[in-house]
Amino acid sequence: NLIINPAQSDTINKLLASPSQALLLTGNTGVGLYTIASHIIDGHPSITIKPTLATQNSSMPQIDIATIRSLYSRLSTKNNARRYVIIDDADKMTIPAQNSLLKLLEEPSDFVSFVLTSHNPERLIATVKSRLQHIFIQNCTSQQTNKVLDTAVELSDTERQQLAFVASGLP
Numbered sequence: 001n002l003i004i005n006p007a008q009s010d011t012i013n014k015l016l017a018s019p020s021q022a023l024l025l026t027g028n029t030g031v032g033l034y035t036i037a038s039h040i041i042d043g044h045p046s047i048t049i050k051p052t053l054a055t056q057n058s059s060m061p062q063i064d065i066a067t068i069r070s071l072y073s074r075l076s077t078k079n080n081a082r083r084y085v086i087i088d089d090a091d092k093m094t095i096p097a098q099n100s101l102l103k104l105l106e107e108p109s110d111f112v113s114f115v116l117t118s119h120n121p122e123r124l125i126a127t128v129k130s131r132l133q134h135i136f137i138q139n140c141t142s143q144q145t146n147k148v149l150d151t152a153v154e155l156s157d158t159e160r161q162q163l164a165f166v167a168s169g170l171p
Contacts, residue, residue: 020133022105022114024090026121027137030170033117034088036137040115041084047074049085051092063087065096071104075112083112090116091123098125105131139169 025033051061071085105114116132118124145164149155
């Protein structure tokens with residue numbers, strides 16, 4: 001397990017230089033998990049999966065087994081180019097979808113990497129989590145927030161304090 005925050009660009013760049021076959025990015029809502037996942041795959045062919053409503057009558061977005069099974073055919077080409085799959089809000093996968101994902105994680109192609117994001121990783125089954133490199137993205141410290149604000153447009157002291165307060169450690 002690795003713990004970083006969005007302001008640690010050196011650590012993030014090292015991570016991006018040699019990403020794991022399967023990453024799990026976790027952190028508080030608003031910390032930028034999907035943004036970091038997008039930076040990891042920047043410039044590479046990718047497939048992004050996001051939760052959708054199961055039915056029009058449902059208010060709970062989820063990722064179902066059919067969506068994960070569709071990855072099998074999409075990833076089974078003889079293409080040797082590096083490809084990435086981002087599963088955003090992976091904790092929204094149903095249990096059958098998570099079990100289906102296990103086969104892809106257990107028998108990975110040399111040219112396919114997975115990046116999962118989750119604000120509630122405890123909802124992922126243990127066998128899925130055990131196959132992922134876990135990276136916890138912490139909130140920014142107040143010093144890091146102030147450093148970012150120093151490079152922003154000119155701000156009065158009052159504006160700077162207000163923005164730092166509203167950010168609450170989020171990028």
